[in-house]
Amino acid sequence: MVDRRERSRERLQEAALELFTLDGYTETTAVAIAERAGVTERTFYRHFRDKREVLFGDGDRLVRLLVDALPLRPKPLDRALRNALSALAADLTPRRERLARRAALVRAHRELAERELLKLQCWAEALAHVLIDRGIDDLTAVAEVEVALALFRTAFTLWVTSEDDAADLEKMIDRAYAATGRRTMRSQVLGSRS
Template identity: 55%
Template sequence: MSRWKPGSRARLQEAALDLFLEHGYAATTTASIAERAGVTDRTFYRHFKDKSEVLFGDEGRTEHLMVTAVADSGSSASGALREALRAVARDFEPRRGAMARRATVIESVPDLAERELWKLRTWSRALTQALVERGEEPFTAQAQVEVALALFRTAFQSWTHDDAPSALDELIRNAYTAVRLPDA
């Protein structure tokens, strides 16, 4: 096994998804993930602290992407949140296949599903704080964030589970329209 071959992190993530779907999350070990990816256990642990991190290791990057979009936006609070969701959609779109597989694994394991909800809660706090820092009243900011994230979750569910979905950003736009909110 060559520990210097580039792309170890991505190979580990792909190998983990394959194994989780083939054998189940509980039956998959970090050693089997490393072996499938063609790296050592040590390389696995350089990238991830445990096997759940393979699924959640990018959450901080996505949160940063959204908070930056809100902070940089010249739009209203609702417009800034829509810009944040557009940024996430652009980031996720090329990875739809992996995201759909990831969603399947997470939904099949209660502890992972709970962690996914916790991730969304941390996004909510960060986005609310970003809006407050822009001058929005905390209650209003939190309400707007919760609605935006609910619409995102609805669109994401369709995007990861439908056979031939529209683009994620289009699904988000459709979710806004379905509840008659302006698509800023």
């Protein structure tokens, strides 16, 4: 069950997307977002540092999701990372419509696009750090994480811009892997964290 704090956060995120789309990102203020969400400005700032963070506020949770999806023995590494991407896809899929609106805003504003790249860098650093701690050499860990996230980013972009309502993020990730000749082997992936 979603608690009151989480509902406020979600209302703020939805209100921000609506206002950014209607009035423009630059013109929208934190006060306007709070009013639209039916909360106080103080509540807005309890959840987010600024209006930009409304679009990136799930970052820590998504990093934890990715890291938690890695098995304790991450070999073969390509399957371990693909498992993490599957967990991410499962989490994002129910919010496709909202993520598509968010992605359009990010593409339209340079400062948001830069922040998006920073978010992906944080994901890469967190994943590589965990893999190194679990015995993968530095170069291999960093290279494999960067490749996996590039394939994810490609699939995600196609997914949120697709006009096909039945587009499937998981299948698009598979297609991105296949396009580079990389194995996906998702069906055999490391369901256990042993």
